[in-house]
Amino acid sequence: MLPPPTPARTPRTWDVIVVGAGPAGATAARVAAAAGCSTLLLERAAIPRYKTCGGGLIGASLAALPPGLPLKVYDVAGQFTFALDGRQERTLTSRRPTIAMVYRSELDAALTEAAAAAGATVRDSTALTTLEQQDGTVTVKTNHGEVLSARAVVGADGSASRVARHVGVQCAQVDLALEVEVPVDERTADRWRGRLLMEWGPLPGSFAWVFPKGDVCTAGVVAARGNPVALRAYKDAFLTRHGLAAARPLHDTGHLTRCRRSDSPLARGRVLVAGDAAALVDHWSREGISYALRSGDLAGRAAARIAADPAAADTAADHYAREVDDILGTEMRASGTLMNLFTRNPGLVHTAVTRLPPAWSRLDSYIAGHTSVAGIMTTPLARGATALAALLPQGSARTPAREPVPS
Ligand SMILES: Cc1cc2nc3c(=O)[nH]c(=O)nc-3n(C[C@H](O)[C@H](O)[C@H](O)COP(=O)(O)OP(=O)(O)OC[C@H]3O[C@@H](n4cnc5c(N)ncnc54)[C@H](O)[C@@H]3O)c2cc1C
Numbered sequence: 001m002l003p004p005p006t007p008a009r010t011p012r013t014w015d016v017i018v019v020g021a022g023p024a025g026a027t028a029a030r031v032a033a034a035a036g037c038s039t040l041l042l043e044r045a046a047i048p049r050y051k052t053c054g055g056g057l058i059g060a061s062l063a064a065l066p067p068g069l070p071l072k073v074y075d076v077a078g079q080f081t082f083a084l085d086g087r088q089e090r091t092l093t094s095r096r097p098t099i100a101m102v103y104r105s106e107l108d109a110a111l112t113e114a115a116a117a118a119g120a121t122v123r124d125s126t127a128l129t130t131l132e133q134q135d136g137t138v139t140v141k142t143n144h145g146e147v148l149s150a151r152a153v154v155g156a157d158g159s160a161s162r163v164a165r166h167v168g169v170q171c172a173q174v175d176l177a178l179e180v181e182v183p184v185d186e187r188t189a190d191r192w193r194g195r196l197l198m199e200w201g202p203l204p205g206s207f208a209w210v211f212p213k214g215d216v217c218t219a220g221v222v223a224a225r226g227n228p229v230a231l232r233a234y235k236d237a238f239l240t241r242h243g244l245a246a247a248r249p250l251h252d253t254g255h256l257t258r259c260r261r262s263d264s265p266l267a268r269g270r271v272l273v274a275g276d277a278a279a280l281v282d283h284w285s286r287e288g289i290s291y292a293l294r295s296g297d298l299a300g301r302a303a304a305r306i307a308a309d310p311a312a313a314d315t316a317a318d319h320y321a322r323e324v325d326d327i328l329g330t331e332m333r334a335s336g337t338l339m340n341l342f343t344r345n346p347g348l349v350h351t352a353v354t355r356l357p358p359a360w361s362r363l364d365s366y367i368a369g370h371t372s373v374a375g376i377m378t379t380p381l382a383r384g385a386t387a388l389a390a391l392l393p394q395g396s397a398r399t400p401a402r403e404p405v406p407s
Pocket residue numbers: 019020021022023024025042043044045049051052053054055056057058061126127128129156157158159161162177178179220255256257274275276277281286287288289290292
C-alpha cells in the first residue's frame with residue numbers, strides 16, 4: 001500500500017500540489033516528482049476508491065501507462081457486438097484483442113503508488129476546499145483546516161472540479177452516465193468473455209454498453225444530461241434485455257461526463273487543469289482515461305517548469321494549453337464532428353460500422369491505438385457520411401434533438 005508521508009519531505013512551500021488521484025492527477029504527480037519537484041498529491045477519498053467507470057483501456061490509454069505498471073486485467077475484448085436500439089445486432093472481430101478491462105480502484109491505486117515511488121507525497125482522505133493565487137504562490141486549504149502553499153497546482157479533481165471553477169473551464173457537452181456492476185453466473189460470464197457490446201440508444205447521442213470482467217459485467221447508459229427519467233428507463237430496459245437486471249448490483253451509480261468548449265481555458269496563472277477537470281473527454285465514446293493520462297503527463301511537466309522558474313509561469317501555462325490543444329483538442333474537434341453525425345443519424349453510423357469493412361477497420365485501428373479519431377474523420381468515407389447525414393432527415397429521434405457540438 002501507499003508509503004506514509006515522510007515529515008522530512010514536507011516543505012513550507014511545495015513545488016507542486018496536485019488535486020485528485022485519478023489517472024490525470026496520479027500521472028501529473030509522478031511526472032512532477034520525477035522531474036525533481038517536491039510534490040504533494042491530495043485525494044478526497046480513501047485510496048483505493050470506487051470510481052464509476054467502464055474501466056475499458058483502449059490502445060491510447062495502454063500506451064500512456066507508465067511501463068511495468070502492475071495491473072490486473074480481467075478480460076481483453078476482441079469481439080465487438082454493435083446494436084441499434086436493441087435491433088440489427090452484429091458481432092465483428094477485431095484484428096487483435098484490444099480493450100483491456102480493469103477496475104478503476106485498482107488502476108488508480110497503482111498509478112498513485114507509481115507517483116509515490118517517484119517521490120510524491122500522497123495524502124488521501126484529504127480534500128481541497130478552496131484555493132487562491134497571490135504574489136507567485138498558490139494557497140490551498142483542505143477539509144482538515146490545513147493551509148498549504150505551492151509554486152504550481154494541477155487540478156485533476158474530476159468532472160465536479162473545484163479547481164476548474166477557479167480556472168473558468170467551459171463545457172460544450174454535459175452528459176449523465178448511469179452504470180451498474182453486476183455479478184454474473186458462469187454461463188453468462190462465458191457468453192460475454194472476450195466480447196463487449198455497444199448499443200446506440202433511443203435518446204439523441206446516447207448509447208449503452210456491456211463490458212466483461214470475468215464474474216462481473218459492467219453495464220451502463222449515457223445521454224445528454226437533463227432527462228434522467230428517460231435515461232433510467234432506457235437503462236432498465238437494456239439490462240433486462242441482456243439478462244443483467246436480476247442480480248443485485250455490486251455498484252449502481254451515476255456520474256457526469258463533460259466535454260470542453262474548444263476555447264475553454266486550461267490554466268489560470270500557476271494553476272493548470274487536466275483530465276475530467278479540464279473536460280477533456282471524447283464527445284462520442286466518452287472515453288476519458290487516455291485523455292486524463294496524456295493531459296496529466298503534460299500538466300506534470302508544465303507544473304515542474306513553473307516551479308523551476310516562477311518568472312516563466314505564463315509561458316509554461318501557455319505552452320501547456322497549446323500542447324493540449326494540438327494533441328487532444330484536435331481529437332476532440334474530430335470527435336465533436338463524429339458526435340454531430342451520430343446524433344443526427346445513429347442508423348447511418350451503425351450501418352457504416354457494421355456493413356462497410358473499411359469503416360470497421362478504421363474504428364478497430366483507433367481502438368487499438370494505431371490511428372486517432374481525427375484519422376477516422378478525415379477519410380473520404382467519413383467526409384461522405386458527414387455530408388450525407390446533413391442531407392438526410394434526422395433518424396431515430398424519439399425525443400427532441402440535442403444541440404450540435406459547437407465546432
Ligand atoms: C459511467 C462512465 C463510464 C466510463 N467508462 C470509461 C471507459 O471505459 N474508458 C475510458 O477511457 N473512460 C471512461 N469514462 C471516463 C473516465 O472515467 C474519466 O474520463 C476519467 O476517470 C478521468 O480521470 P481523471 O483523473 O481526470 O478524474 P477522476 O478519475 O474522476 O479522478 C478525480 C479524483 O479527484 C478526487 N477529488 C475530487 N474533488 C477533490 C477535492 N476537492 N480534493 C481532492 N480530491 C478530489 C476524486 O475523489 C477522484 O479520485 C467513463 C465515465 C463514466 C462516467
